[in-house]
Amino acid sequence: MTELPTVEVASGITSLAWLLFVLPAAGSLILFVAGRRANTWGHWLGVLTVVASFALGLAIFFQTIGMSADQRTTEVHLFDWIAVAGLKVDFGLRLDPLSLTFVLLITGVGSLIHIYSVGYMSHDPGRRRFFAQLNLFVAAMLILVLGNNFVMLYLGWEGVGLASYLLIGFYQDRPSAATAAKKAFLMNRVGDVGLALAIFLLWTNLGTVQYTDVFERIGQVSPGTVVAITVLLLLGACGKSGQFPLQAWLPDAMEGPTPVSALIHAATMVTAGVYLIARTNPIYNLTESGRLVVALIGTITLLIGAIIGCAYDDIKKVLAYSTVSQIGYMILAVGLGPIGYALGIAHLLAHGFFKAGLFLGAGSVMHAMDDNVDMRRYGGLWRKMPITFVTFGLGYLALIGFPFLSGYFTKDAIIEAAFTAPGWQGWVFGLTASVAAGLTAFYMTRLMIMTFFGEKRWEELETSDGGHYHPHESPLSMTVPMIILAFGSVLAGFLLTNGKALATWLAPSLGELREAEGGALPHSVTPWLVLALSALGVLVAYLVVGRRPTPVERPERVSLPVRAARRDLYANAINEAVIARPGTWLSRFLVFVDNRGVDGVVNGTAALFGGSSGRLRRLQTGFVRSYALSMLGGTVLVAAALLVVRFS
């Protein structure tokens, strides 16, 4: 059992917490309703609401940190949302170290992405609409992490799904964008079904959906049901966080403008699954098998993501699969239970910084390269865009776990903990995570070399409209956020893990971080193993990509594993063959059955009674009409008679 914190009614500035999500939501609403009138100032309103939300979040954070640890969990009740008989669903917020951590990440990184977007989208006629949707995204994500019950979570959960649908499909006239948006929403809905069913199970067994009551009473639920609940919650997490087997939408989500990718992959959306499992830790603590499933899914995903990341030439897709893989690490961490919850959140925060930085950097490169995403057309860009190069480079080093940068502290901690899982699990989780770390170093180094080093392959190429490439550094509104994020990439890991600062802060929400002990490999060995594998990855990348000229056209005669990785390890093909195509057939078949079969019986019966000759049918029609008319007349008469009776 988990030790639960006492929940107090929020006071002081914390009672204004509803403004956190109301501000961006209002911004979004105003921008949608105002329409073209807001085109000149709309983006600044969008920035302002998120920055204000961040400032409020900071204020609440400092008030909370000034209180003792057992007073840091508070709730704000706004109104009864859905109340019928015994059911009461609050529209209420829960402010505790976990939700506040997410609030700062969402609004902090969100603010930087908003500011960056002002420059990035400056030439887009849809910029106002873009900011309206970006604000909606932040508002939904804030509701997701702030809600004090599972239905509020679900509200934010699907709200995020809607916002991502709108933003992935932002370039509405591109069929590929529309398809990707629909795919994202549908795969998310599959996960949502899991979350919904988990909520129904909780209601059936406990008669409540409020976090506080659920966590207090979850011990009364039978072990089998607890496992079912954890697996269903995990299904929800898989949908939103792009985990196996629902990972295929995440890379397609790159169809949206690049700041959206940064927002989805760093600050919002994909982190929701990790949040969900961390938030419901009192449930997961009760079931070892439930946690094992989580850890397994995380392990499978982190490997899949790393393998596919090695094969793509599209800079955004490589980063997308890198996200799939890194979220896999976080899911693995929270699947390890009390030794991993805080580690998962730490990596999530560090990843939030460096992945946002990497995506904004990629956007900056695309900005310079006429929106081309093919790394085979890049090369030697470090001279042309030094700020992008340095900030991106720091994010790269943080991601591959270069000593004393963010990833080194947060990712290695997860791998160390993975090795301590009991029995075979330790070996499987630990070794897979280590190998994937090596692969990460490989694909990221490959990306760095192809983009910033080597020959300038773009010099001899033409842009899509026949001009020449003129790479240039991006404007200040874009580079300043990148610089800030680069600082975060360097420092976050150290600051978060130093003296277990983050784990201590999160303890009221996640329980004390338990020391991982024993296990397959001693603690002194793991860091060296990971470091060695990462160095190997860098070296191999240098040998394969750095020492040879990169062909501009993608070589087609490649080995089977590369071919499989280029096709996303056949995830889409499987979805297509198993679900999409049979579904289409079924739908067509049913339309036929309905028209000929079900309706055929109806019409056949009618024909039987009515006879088939045209003469009879005319008669019949006339009959019905006159019958109808007489009925109407009769009704009017009855009503009139009644009136007379009543008032005479």
Added chain:
Amino acid sequence: MLLLILLLLPLVGAAVVAPMKNNARTAKLVALGFSLVSLVLTIVTWFSYSVAAASSGTRFQLELSVDWIPAFGTHFALGIDGIALVMLALIAVLVPIVMAFSWEERIPEGRSAAGFYSLILATQSLLVGVFAATDVFLFYVFFEAMLVPMYFMIGRFGGPRRQYAAVKFFLYSLLGGLIMLAAVIGLFVVSGEQLGSGTFTWVDLQRMAASVPESTQIWLFLGFFLAFAIKAPLVPFHTWLPDAGAEAPVGAGVLLVGVLDKVGTFGFLRYCLPLFPFASKTLAPLVLTLAVIGILYGALLAVGQTDLKRFVSYTSIAHFGFIALGIFSFSSQAFAGATLYMVNHGISTGMLFIVVGLLITRGGSRLIGDYGGVSTVAPLLAGAFLVAGLSSLALPGTNSFVSEFLVLLGSYPRQPVYTILATVGIIFAALYVLWVYQRTMQGPLRGSAVLGALDTVGGPGTMLDPALSAKRSSGFPDLGRREIAVLTPLIVLILVLGFFPGPVLDVITPSVVATMNEVGLADPVGGLSQ
């Protein structure tokens, strides 16, 4: 008295408007005036209704009863509970919207706008009667009578196959109605045996329900059920709806799918359950099976439709499955969810029908394949379509989420298997909505209806030059002022009821709790507050 005025006022309006054949504008204005007065009166009714009295056991309020045919013990008896009240509110809101929408509809040759608006008012009056009747015979009369104006609306003002659709609609409904008539008479006979003298009064019939043997209940139940299952409609009695929905003029379609069909589900809740509690419990698995088939089958068929209006009809069949699931799962939450669903479905599907109507008016085709990339030239129209669609797929934050969530949550404790299957249906809902949205609204401008209206020379697949788009979009205009005025109240309702369903749920709850008592079951999950 208030209910009688609510019932008669639109009928008077219909009589006043009908002769104004030569002055369409006046006819429309007068009709709209009548509907707005009805709206005001309904608001008065809303505030006259006491939730506290309902909670303390008053079954019906604002009652009025006069002897009608004393020999048969029939009364002209009106009265409402919370469930009927929210339906009256739905009617009152939708009718003016339907009228404003139909303002510039093309009327078939030889027909007059006065006739159409008069029929709308007649429908409104009869619908008020059907929801407010507390005498079973009176209910039956309204149940049959409301077919008539709808029959004429479809048959005289509808699309190319309007005759076929109208006759099918009428005969099918009539068949159900006649079977119900037999059951109504049977009920009268049974009440004679049980109570000494036969009665049609709902309250008396309900009181004797527990003493009626189960075998008798099952026959009577089936009689009512069949009529309601055709009306709702449940699969496999649904095939009249796509035809009627497709051929009906959009305004009539909104009333048909939005309100008229709800009489079926309302009937389940008001007549089947309280009057035949044993039969309802015994036959629940049968109904639940039909309901879940409806959810999945309707959704899969919606995915496969090529006609926009038939598409909306099939989505409704899926939604009716959810309502029936809630009603036959026997819990306060599921009942309340089903009732709220009736209201929300009227709003969201009504809006979907209207938006589809706006699209069809512009492009002149009902086929999905004739449209494409509309958001480029008419972004507001596309946005309205998306809002209606998101409400249809029950996105949290919209009205429909609250009702669908309550239905599923309330059904799960007693019926986990059916509920799990129904929950899978929400994936299909997302599929059919977003796929139609993608085909009609997103992507490059394409489709003969759009390109034809824009008079583009380039043919399908050509991208529109932004410089020309302003000029060309005049052929396929975005929403005008009147259209925005029609849609705005619906969008506001969708959002407000999504976040603040409280006032409506408060009105519904005492009545569904009363229904639970009448069925003789306690809530499977009591919750923490009791």
